[in-house]
Amino acid sequence: MTFANRFQGRRAVVTGGASGIGLAVAARLHAEGAQVSLWDLNAEALATAKEATGAADVQALDIADPDAVARAMAGSLAALGGLDVLVCSAGITGPNTTVKDYPAEAWRRVIDVNLNGLFYCNQAAVPALERNGYGRIVNVASIAGKEGNPNASAYSASKAAVIGLTKSLGKELAKTEIRVNCVTPAAVRTAIFDQMTQEHIDFMLSKIPLGRFGGIDEVCALICWLASEEASFSTGAVFDVSGGRATY
Template sequence: MADTTRFSGRVAAITGGAAGIGLAVASRVIAEGGKVAIWDRDPAAVAKATGELGPNSLGVVLDVSDWDAVEAAAKTTAETFGGLDILVASAGITGPNTTTWAYPVKDWRKVIDINLNGLFYCNKAVVPYLLEKNYGRIVNIASIAGKEGNPNAPAYSASKAGVIGLTKSLGKELAKNKITVNCVTPAAVRTAIFEQMSQSHIDFMLSKIPMGRFGQIEEVAALVCWLASEECSFTTGGVFDVSGGRATY
């Protein structure tokens, strides 16, 4: 059950926040007393999301693979709401499903640019605002693919493995500043990102989940919101599975 005061006085920036997991997290943060900046590249989706979320939300249209745009978004968010406390980095794409040796170079670069470089830019841009307060929470959305490596998804798997490594590194760097950095590694969750995958790849992912079903957006959002809260005070550099039993380590 939601705690209507858990995020009272807190400001969260959520990338990919106009849909899917990001939007579910944004909705919960606002319902629990916080303010949210939606960072997303889809103008129509941003307008729709902020319209639904209400006056405690801000929409920022940007491409996370553009460092200048990310830096400006962090500044706009902090100036609008009087600070910045939380980053949930949820923006990502899957890329095509094919073997490593057949993988198009342009698609490899695009996936790495958004999923890994973009996430790095967002972490980098937000940290100075968290250091000002000597408090903060960063939650990066990785994937079980980053731990196990999915066949026919080399760029996605590699990018998410990079997210895990970056999370562990940054978590150690900020450990003495009351700023925690953790990541979540979901197995497949049915969102619009499925539209980017082949049916055979979707079937493969389902076959690997012992519970025999896909995860639900709300299940991931519940874990993310705990990691983004003050309650998560002695866990940093952590990797949290939401995998229906798929994860083996």
């Protein structure tokens, strides 16, 4: 289900927009009237995603590179004519192993993408949103950031940090018309499962009281509400979509 023209006249950047949750969000934003710019590391997938979503702009980049993020934001602003919405969906899992065996290089990469990259994107978006006097930022964290999944320490730590960053930025901008929130999904079956062991996938499913993985459309619906004008009294907040897993 979509809401006709809910995002009419709005301009949105979606990171991780070539697949999974990001692709679904971009498609729904466009279907409801927004102009959309897709950011993703996978240039080949971006070409397909552009057609699927009707995106006005695509940017192939590694969000862990702050200079690349600055260039991409400049390109998106030029293509869209401004910015109203940022959805940060890009992320990686890293290896499924114990802390004592976790490779330092892999740790740094997960933190660089999931935390530092998201920070660069949020930071680049704020001036454009402030110029508008309006904006919505939605950061995709994870239930792992609240509970800490075993054998996923870098991912869990990075997503916990995303929650903290969201709360901090939400408070900083609370006197403006910019709202900053995050969602904490439990496991959703997307291409990111290809980065996990089957043992870890089975563990995540066992923790969900509903007994199933979340649907991309279910997470997308929550993100799009938070990206809309309706989400006017929530900021620096964490919204669970976890099939009953969340305990706080």
